Amino acid sequence: MAANTTSGAASAPPRTARPGRAEARAGVLFALPWMVGMTLFVLIPLILTFYIAQTKFQITGAPKWVGLANYEALMKDPAFWRSAKNTAIYAAISVPLKLVMALGLALLLNRATALSGFYRTVFYLPFLMPAVAGSVVFMLLLTPGAGPVNIVLQALGFSPPDWLLDPSVALWTLILLSLWPLGVETLVFLGGLQNIPKDVSEAADLDSPKAWHKLVWITLPMITPMILFNLVIGIIYSFQVFTQAIVIGGTTGTPAESTLMYMVVLYRAAFRYFNMGAAAAMATVLFGVVLVLTLLIFRSARGWVHYEGAGR
Amino acid sequence: MTTLRRLLYHAVMLAISAIFLLPFYWMAISAFKNNAEIFSSPVAWFPDPIRWENIPALLSREDFPFIRQFLNSVFYAGSVAVLVVMSCSLAAYSFACLRWRGRDLVFGFTVAALLMPTIVTFLPVYLAWSKLGLTGTYWPLISPFLFGDAFFIFMLRQFFLGVPRELMDAARLDGASEFRIWWQIVLPQVRTALVIVGLFALVYTWNEFFGPLIYLQDRQDFPLSLGLFTFQSQRAAEWSASMTGALLTALPMVVLFLFTQRLFQRGLTTSGLK
Numbered sequence: 001m002a003a004n005t006t007s008g009a010a011s012a013p014p015r016t017a018r019p020g021r022a023e024a025r026a027g028v029l030f031a032l033p034w035m036v037g038m039t040l041f042v043l044i045p046l047i048l049t050f051y052i053a054q055t056k057f058q059i060t061g062a063p064k065w066v067g068l069a070n071y072e073a074l075m076k077d078p079a080f081w082r083s084a085k086n087t088a089i090y091a092a093i094s095v096p097l098k099l100v101m102a103l104g105l106a107l108l109l110n111r112a113t114a115l116s117g118f119y120r121t122v123f124y125l126p127f128l129m130p131a132v133a134g135s136v137v138f139m140l141l142l143t144p145g146a147g148p149v150n151i152v153l154q155a156l157g158f159s160p161p162d163w164l165l166d167p168s169v170a171l172w173t174l175i176l177l178s179l180w181p182l183g184v185e186t187l188v189f190l191g192g193l194q195n196i197p198k199d200v201s202e203a204a205d206l207d208s209p210k211a212w213h214k215l216v217w218i219t220l221p222m223i224t225p226m227i228l229f230n231l232v233i234g235i236i237y238s239f240q241v242f243t244q245a246i247v248i249g250g251t252t253g254t255p256a257e258s259t260l261m262y263m264v265v266l267y268r269a270a271f272r273y274f275n276m277g278a279a280a281a282m283a284t285v286l287f288g289v290v291l292v293l294t295l296l297i298f299r300s301a302r303g304w305v306h307y308e309g310a311g312r
Numbered sequence: 313m314t315t316l317r318r319l320l321y322h323a324v325m326l327a328i329s330a331i332f333l334l335p336f337y338w339m340a341i342s343a344f345k346n347n348a349e350i351f352s353s354p355v356a357w358f359p360d361p362i363r364w365e366n367i368p369a370l371l372s373r374e375d376f377p378f379i380r381q382f383l384n385s386v387f388y389a390g391s392v393a394v395l396v397v398m399s400c401s402l403a404a405y406s407f408a409c410l411r412w413r414g415r416d417l418v419f420g421f422t423v424a425a426l427l428m429p430t431i432v433t434f435l436p437v438y439l440a441w442s443k444l445g446l447t448g449t450y451w452p453l454i455s456p457f458l459f460g461d462a463f464f465i466f467m468l469r470q471f472f473l474g475v476p477r478e479l480m481d482a483a484r485l486d487g488a489s490e491f492r493i494w495w496q497i498v499l500p501q502v503r504t505a506l507v508i509v510g511l512f513a514l515v516y517t518w519n520e521f522f523g524p525l526i527y528l529q530d531r532q533d534f535p536l537s538l539g540l541f542t543f544q545s546q547r548a549a550e551w552s553a554s555m556t557g558a559l560l561t562a563l564p565m566v567v568l569f570l571f572t573q574r575l576f577q578r579g580l581t582t583s584g585l586k
Contacts, residue, residue: 030403
């Protein structure tokens, strides 16, 4: 191999050459398409959404400045509050539940047994299903009276609810259904669990006989980065729940608006009522909420997330 | 583990597996029943008779252009996957292997873009495409990936970080251009990563619903995810056909996954939450 250092730089560490101008130029060039993309599809639209939120805009015709009128209209709109409430409940319950379940599953999966591969496939499979197909299947499964779930439950002596057709239960059913595609979170946790160095794990086994201790004091702290990741991603996605909501509840959140979600109302405002201003206003409100939540989580993360010494 | 505990473990796991697999199973068997049989009581856990004719019946329906939509999905998902691999490997390489001023700042923006809810960016983008007269086509759905995607760049960067610096430096000292280094030296090193990211992009796009929903208008243009939704909402009572449709929509991805499992798992665990 050619000499690592040219004759003059005798004191420089031989492994890394100093970044040359060609490298820096290439760096910028290679990243340029993406930087353009980010500007075009993220940065500019973000700013524009805030702008449109303060206009009255029907797609055809020019936007007309109305200041905060859209926000005032939102405050008076029952659909806004209903969907906000539904979405908040959905997110508040399904995100922590998913985390706990995914962690539980990951812990269970973390044993090398003959069937490990099979189990892992089983839990990942639901994630592969298009959300549309999954929602339709669940609608069928949970049909009151004639669907298999209720038939079996009744045969066992229970009197099951009407699931997706009962306004007081439908939202909770949706939350339950959100727990089905656990694959990604579980595999993320599993990856974290398997990264725990064996000697740490074995030392803990020797030190304390109780599996509970090991879980709380060793395992959990070591996977806190994964918890953080799943938590943030979970919040961002659950606040924008759309496909399941629109397949199961349509654009009105049947039954009785109980499954009406924020994103569906926004979609309705933009593409059924052609009220771009209202839709944009809703988007900015959600953005604000998610932003604040995310920042709070990251701020708190310093207190409970432990990264392995390796650093980034 | 003692034998008893092992048995208990597997019993629990199999029970949980059964619950998770139930929707798939039910979808599969319902696809081969007719509407009356789907709602039979007591529950028919296996179709009898197995109505294989449901499949050609669905494919020849006027109100569900399945084959056309299947090909649309293939086109859509395939194009995005290819573009993602190309565009994101360029950016990921730059973030992981090249050193330049402002690199970490731009990467920070990338992470922020990753966390940005689409809800707050899609409207102006839609309006722009509308002004350009390109709604109703796949342009809005595919062309953004010419530039890259935050998630896949993030994922690929993790893989690129594993390429030893010496490899690239040696090539530099030999006078190779940066492009050649990327193309001929680094890319072959991360071949598996590229396949993984391509697969992820493929599955993600195959299942994509919202984008096609807002941009496409003609049923003949719909990908399967959207086609299934339209069919089901218009023919709500035709459960048998809907299940057949759902099965055929989900099947390609399941088959793909079964053949490439190991790659998927590596993709998720290496995406690196460090």
